[in-house]
Amino acid sequence: MNLSTLKPNTSDITSETLEHINGYWRAANYLSVGQIYLRDNPLLKRPLKKEDIKLMRLGHWGTTPGQNFIYVHLNRIIKKYDLDMVYVSGPGHGGPALVGNTYLEGSYTEIYPEITQDENGLKKLFKQFSFPGGIPSHVSPECPGSFHEGGELGYSLAHSFGAVFDNPNLIAACVVGDGEAETGALAASWHSNKFLNPETDGVVLPILHLNGYKIANPSLLARIPHEELIKLMEGYGWKPYVVEGDEPMQMHRDMSFALDNAMADIKKIKNYTTQEDSQVPRWPMIILKSPKGWTGPKFIDGKPVENHFRSHQVPLSDPIDNDEDFKQLEKWLQSYQIGELFDKNGTLKKVYKELAPQGSRRMGMNPNTNGGLLLKDLLLPDVQDFALPVKSHGDNGPGDTRSVGAFLKEVINLNSKQQNFRLFGPDEILSNRLNEVFDATNRQWNAQTDPNDEFLAPQGRAMEILSEHLCEGWLEGYLLTGRHGLFTSYEAFIHIIDSMFNQHAKWLKVTAELPWRRQLASLNILLASHVWRQDHNGFTHQDPGFIDHVVNKKASIIRVYLPPDANCLLLTMKHCLKSKHYVNVMVAGKHPSPQWLPYDQAILHCSKGIGVWDWASNDQEDQTDIVMACAGDVPTLETLAAVSILRKELPELRIRVINIVDLMKLQSETAHPHGLSDSDFDALFTKDKPVIFAFHAYPWLIHRLTYKRTNHHNFHVHGYQEEGTITTPFDMTVLNKLDRYHLVQDVLKHIPRSESKNDYLQEKMKDMLIKHRNYIEEHGVDMPDVKDWKWDI
Template sequence: MEILTSQSTFVLSDELLEKMDAYWRAANYLSVGQIYLYDNPLLKAPLQLSHVKPMVVGHWGTSPGQNFIYVHLNRVIKKHHLNMIYISGPGHGGPALVANTYLEGSYSEVYPDISEDEQGMKKLFTQFSFPGGISSHVAPSTPGSIHEGGELGYSLSHAFGAVFDNPDLIAACVVGDGEAETGPLATAWHSNKFLNAKSDGAVLPILHLNGYKISNPTLLARIPHEELEQFFRGCGWKPYFVEGFEAGDMHRKMALAMEQAINEIRTFQKNAREKGDDKRPLWPMIILRSPKGWTGPKSVGGLKNEGTFRSHQVPIPVDQAHASNVELLEQWMKSYRAEELFDQNGRLISELAELCPTGDKRMGANPHANGGLLLREIRLPDFRNFALQISSPGSVQGQGTVTLGNYLSGVIKLNGKNFRIFGPDETLSNLLGAVFEVSDRQWDAQVMEEDEFLSPSGRILDAQLSEHQCQGWLEGYLLTGRHGMFNSYEAFIRIVDSMFSQHAKWLKVTRELPWRRDIASLNYLLASHVWQQDHNGFTHQDPGFLDHVASKKADVVRLYLPPDANCLLSVMHHCLGSKNYVNVVVAGKHPLPQWLGIKEAEIHCAQGIGIWQWASNDQQSGPDIVMASCGDTVTLELLAAVSILRKHFPELKVRVVNVVDLMKMQSELEHPHGLSDADYDSIFTLDKHIIFNFHGYPWLVHRLSYKRANRNLHVRGYIEEGTITTPFDLRVQNKIDRFHLVIEVIDRLGNLGSKGDYLKQQLQDKLLEHKHYVQRYGKDMPEIAGWLWGE
């Protein structure tokens, strides 16, 4: 344990201590005012119930500790000329960040109507947790924030993502002790094994131990001191403990801890950058143990409040039923002596305002926390140079992600420190191995002789098996103005369902904030997908992420299912160059027939949907049946079904439709990419049966197209059937195979006569033959594995 004593060479002067304590009181006063007050912000008149909001909601418990941290960070920023952002991990810490950005002036710069005077303070208070106002947690509307505080667990991952390739940036990350109990946060302590002191910035974690969650104690606050220290040392950190209750003593301890932490960070970076020291540092962190609801009411209603779970939310109930508590609230607010902190006009007095950094050095105005300000356009190679040569549809076998890997290696080469690939140990498994020809994985732990692709300066972060970590790193990287991609197994991307939701909500809100600049899109590549699990079985089969994403705001989400490798190149090229979206691309890695040359693929993907004229025969008379697909494997089976129909019913007019952009199925009134009713009807007809072979759960297509005029839509997709089996047998079990598709056409049309009856019987026999064959030989029948379009 690092012992912090007055014998250190650093001493916080009494004058500065008093000013910092006064500044802390000002931030605490503003935090309380936000929770409670509707009017009378400076308490110039005796407080009355009418001055209090009719519904008092919010969270006080974490705010005073975060206010304490913020004023100390301001001091080291000014002294050492630091480039620092603040990440607030504790839930519902909004009052603290709003208060501090207001005090430093960055809040009023973004929101001029919240002015630095009495009237502005009234608006600041009124808007908090008030209809049409701001939320009780740190949000996109909070200047200086890159972290949505509504859900716990991701602050430390975001902090590391922010400092990758940002050598001058320090991310001060406050981790709540409740948040520290989440799986993602517990994993994130190991991010320090991926940080390169030479080319990356630094993260200063500040674990805020205030002892309680909503109504329970926190684990890390209730274990012995030595055990807590051993835990963090075991995770590769050097903890500095700041503990106590008395404000003056705590200010001195915190100032000393901050000074030592910043000096160590700078020393490590200097040694790495100037002396070539490649030893992994034992990075500093601070553990602040302070009372929950520090400086709040000691007791309320005869029950202890400060230092207990009762201070977590609203410490003092004040409403019609508790009108007598107005006096208690007034006493609490007056304990901060606002008349010493703000002038008669409500502005922070000058000697306290001088404690703030200025300009971009203010944490609320740091451009890294509004990443679009720093965003450099990504440089993309010509995807056409990586295309597969296709002489005719289906004549070539190819692997989508192998082809894409070659393209991504070109992206890495062109972008230096402006692009990264993230993934949970699946980059090679997803057959993107070409990227390792131009970059290693970033890794700063032990390396052994037999290891591959590990170095401190790699561009690929996939060496930790945690989807949460990869998502958090990527979000932090994007939110601070860079570009990236997340590749994962399709089934296990569900692990970050909630993280995706938070990011999508962030993007939705920032679109409504003119001061928030556009950032690069969050791009998912989902490979090893539901239809390609020969040995993994049922556990690896879940296409439900598409359903989850489709439920979010249409302005934000995009879903792409390219049918072949050249379409994948075109789609990913578009996604990597886009901004302010979440793009989900689903692509296979196994050999499949390739359908479109690169020119045709580019046109098809730009349209997002189209009739494949080369596979259709209805040009002269219109279709008897529409056969549609969305996804690579289902497109193969659909075309195989069409070939059977063409062989046995040459007179049958079949229209083949392929969908790349799933949101084309929605109306243009519901999604920017949606088709107009006229265009939809032109493709799918008004009344013909549509057999739609879909990559995911069938009801998603029904949900997207439920308002369309043609109600004869019959969707096949994944129906939760699976095991360890052959590729074709998995398709048969879920009835998306060619034989089931043809049988459905025969049943739906009902006018194919005895030829239809006999063919249906043949196909049912073929399904039994297939079942016996795979059970005996463990592989698909030669006629399936060797099928070619046009034969």
């Protein structure tokens, strides 16, 4: 018989300890119910009155007693084995459990001294929960010991693995809810065990909490046969222990046995320096099957509640106006017999208080959950060592991301001792031309290998799996626990993590407002293989809309950069890797492309974030006729190609060329910290001249960022118009009217037409577009006029 199907059977726990654990659990359950319902009379020293009950009752009970059960048992093994352990709450809205347990262990009061360990403190603790001016109902940043917010499901395991990479002494106890277990991100996360190195990384202990139901439906993993569930987890590579039932004392005994067995397994794996037969170690996990809403009302109005979806949120919905609900609530609160647990002052009795760990061993005070406390500055090389020589504007370069690959190689080398930087990507590090990183590191991989594999090793700084969810989740967990990293992805498919980015940005926003939270390293995202160079993959790979999504978030958190060439990208990358507490999005090309700025000019340009390129402009002595603005590498190329046509054909036309690296410069200084003042913006873009703007992404974003500016009505933006296919690189710009010929035509529409040669130039541009179409349809490549074009003014 497979041992993983047996109930655990090894522990030295005594009956007295089990009684104390049960008492602690009752206290945590009482605190959880009190948070949902009570605003006064926290110790029930007098009979409950309807005035003691919150007028608006919010929160989630169903998952809470199971999480309280897990928390107290984790406290026991932390003390027994002196563990460095964090608690990751995957089920949605488990706030009452984590707030209550951190209060019982004393962490909450240390962070919030006004929430004292007495009756008055309990009253404040209860009232603030899901109350205006108080705290949210989920495991939010305000809660000590949290670094994973349970508001959105699917990412708990990925965050847990990110937390333990390069953290060899840390154990992340990850509670996976049965609703969460149905998400695609969580299903993929079980495979993270193939990337864990027992020597250099910590441990993730998954606790699959199956309480049978979600909001209004049964959960799938709770309804499949027991043997099938075991085989599923074993197929993922785990060794499951099952704890199942509803009788508290027996469940306490079984959970104690399961955890002691799991710790024995972990010790055995961690003591191995090499794995037998090159097999992935089978890390332990626990499957906990307990009733949803355990210890709560069993029936309400004749309908089942405990062990049913009706316990999910607030089981007794109307205890103020419904007398039967009121009686049941009072009975429910009294069932925990809190007089046995708290003294007359409202302080947890010593015999129970001693069950909690001390100091930073408490899960609420573990420094990994406030990663900024552990953050060390990243060692970064001198950008000049990697800068491309640019003898004349427009010199050809090998591809902007190639230079960054060389830079990142040295970042990895410089931080090899600190082991606090990793590169994450969905099997695209090579595709995005960051090849040189593999001169410094391997891909971390602890599954089977083949002699023909490349760059795979049990330890490495590069993390690749074909799941954007896992890459993002691993990186977030890594950052949240005090390290640095970079996520590189195809631009079109970064949308897969839209919602994950949302949650992280919200976390950064809220933690920045909490004085006890410390700043984290920024979430850095490099988008390569972008929309304008996905001509070989076609329409499915062409979408620059992630920028729009990012700009929706809090201005104090988000930054968007569109460097026009390799030197600007290098400087931007170093700036982003040095920064703290932002989300930095960089977009760059990987194909050979023109290099516009020598290193010294690139420093000045990137420092400003936006500027006039005087070497491309000719309005220095006269009044400006037209402004040509660009943001992005391909838009910059097409803008300068258009400018070269205009300056040769219409030499009297006075043109100003503006390039934007930092997109947020376009906003007002009152809307974004990087924004320009109105006077500075007007000095650049003028107050009344036409602006032909070539933009990397969707045109309306520029209008949105500039709509309050004096000259906004004169902005004519070219960008991606949702036109694409498998075609030539230049044809992609033509399809979306971002090309040089359409830009020239637009200029001619917005300048005085007093001279007939303007009309001839219009016709010439139409002819060039026809010539382009005919050429690519015959030859399959762009015509020499485009491919061989050079800036020669």
